[in-house]
Amino acid sequence: MTVMKTLAVGLMSGTSADGVTAALIRLSSSRVEVVRCETYPYSAALRGRVLGAAKLTTPELSRLNMELGEAFARAALKISRGKKPSVIGSHGQTVWHGPDQDPANTLQIGEASVIAERTGITVVADFRPRDMAAGGQGAPLVPAFDEFLFAKGPSRALVNIGGIANVSIVGNGSLRSAFDTGPGNGLMDLAVRIATKGRSHMDAGGRMARRGWANASLVERLLKHPYFRKRPPKSLDKDFFGEKFLLKRFHPITLASLPDVLATLCLFTARSIAESVPHDVHEVVVSGGGALNATLMRALALSIEPARLKTSKAYGLPVMAKEAACFAWLGWRALNGKPNNCPQATGSRRRLILGKIVPS
Numbered sequence: 001m002t003v004m005k006t007l008a009v010g011l012m013s014g015t016s017a018d019g020v021t022a023a024l025i026r027l028s029s030s031r032v033e034v035v036r037c038e039t040y041p042y043s044a045a046l047r048g049r050v051l052g053a054a055k056l057t058t059p060e061l062s063r064l065n066m067e068l069g070e071a072f073a074r075a076a077l078k079i080s081r082g083k084k085p086s087v088i089g090s091h092g093q094t095v096w097h098g099p100d101q102d103p104a105n106t107l108q109i110g111e112a113s114v115i116a117e118r119t120g121i122t123v124v125a126d127f128r129p130r131d132m133a134a135g136g137q138g139a140p141l142v143p144a145f146d147e148f149l150f151a152k153g154p155s156r157a158l159v160n161i162g163g164i165a166n167v168s169i170v171g172n173g174s175l176r177s178a179f180d181t182g183p184g185n186g187l188m189d190l191a192v193r194i195a196t197k198g199r200s201h202m203d204a205g206g207r208m209a210r211r212g213w214a215n216a217s218l219v220e221r222l223l224k225h226p227y228f229r230k231r232p233p234k235s236l237d238k239d240f241f242g243e244k245f246l247l248k249r250f251h252p253i254t255l256a257s258l259p260d261v262l263a264t265l266c267l268f269t270a271r272s273i274a275e276s277v278p279h280d281v282h283e284v285v286v287s288g289g290g291a292l293n294a295t296l297m298r299a300l301a302l303s304i305e306p307a308r309l310k311t312s313k314a315y316g317l318p319v320m321a322k323e324a325a326c327f328a329w330l331g332w333r334a335l336n337g338k339p340n341n342c343p344q345a346t347g348s349r350r351r352l353i354l355g356k357i358v359p360s
């Protein structure tokens with residue numbers, strides 16, 4: 001029997017606004033194989049505009065939408081390297097996410113028409129609003145992919161640590177639950193930007209945090225935040241655990257205090273993730289940029305014991321590729337008329353085909 005394989009590209013830029021992560025993947029009805037994955041960083045100026053997008057005027061936002069479309073198109077062309085994928089699934093850049101407002105609303109930009117025009121490939125984008133229109137939170141969307149990949153195995157927690165961290169609990173045939181657990185790298189990135197006055201954007205490898213001392217009693221207090229007691233489905237805007245939250249608890253953040261601030265944030269982030277993992281789950285599989293922070297990973301490994309910590313790489317998905325691959329898969333599903341949302345995760349009323357299709 002021949003297995004039909006399709007090439008697809010996924011484009012993802014999350015709340016960290018570090019850049020566009022592009023993945024070229026090979027898909028069949030039961031498998032996903034990552035051919036290549038690359039993150040194309042935003043310039044510091046573009047990153048600044050994206051992070052402050054909620055404060056842009058409408059003309060500025062409209063222009064940013066087209067500029068990001070160009071950046072996404074360049075990423076898609078580079079990762080394809082002359083190959084012709086059947087579809088590009090593009091998450092876009094979230095500039096606002098308000099699931100608890102009335103009406104619930106969300107905005108991802110990075111114009112799909114520009115991507116389709118530059119690449120000549122059909123693009124599926126704008127996945128979140130349809131889920132919201134059906135009563136859901138529009139997030140998280142990755143659990144559908146987690147279910148596809150891991151439902152057949154034992155209970156696992158799939159954790160993605162981007163700007164925000166989220167978890168899917170999957171196994172024994174289905175998805176049990178999925179939600180945003182709280183902060184990911186976002187608070188740590190912010191502390192680094194404040195202390196270095198924007199010269200540095202992250203704690204590479206978690207090396208600064210490793211030199212610091214975590215304030216354990218502050219972490220216990222931070223874990224009492226009402227968000228952690230809220231029952232799923234729940235999702236977060238990036239600014240929820242943002243500058244206001246940070247500066248209220250850590251002030252001033254200077255080059256001298258930064259290692260201790262980062263060590264404390266690492267422990268807080270690790271513990272808030274660990275508390276979202278049910279006790280009967282024996283394996284936690286991490287993806288996203290947070291998996292490259294060794295200090296965070298060490299804190300997480302200790303916090304989830306006796307469960308074991310792995311990265312998605314152990315299952316063939318490089319840590320940065322997981323979410324990008326997911327959006328390639330979501331786009332491919334939409335193009336083939338197959339449902340691609342997860343009502344248990346988002347709270348939407350029914351199974352839906354998410355995404356708007358821009359023909360090649």
Ligand SMILES: Nc1ncnc2c1ncn2[C@@H]1O[C@H](COP(=O)(O)OP(=O)(O)O)[C@@H](O)[C@H]1O
Nearest residue numbers: 014015016162163185202204205288289292293
């Ligand atoms: N080498 C690294 N060491 C430590 N942290 C890293 C490294 N590479 C990336 N990160 C962290 O991961 C973030 C990007 O992760 P990503 O999964 O792309 O998140 P998002 O989906 O929010 O864009 C960066 O902002 C940074 O905090």
Ligand SMILES: [Mg+2]
Nearest residue numbers: 013014018019
């Ligand atoms: Mg990113």
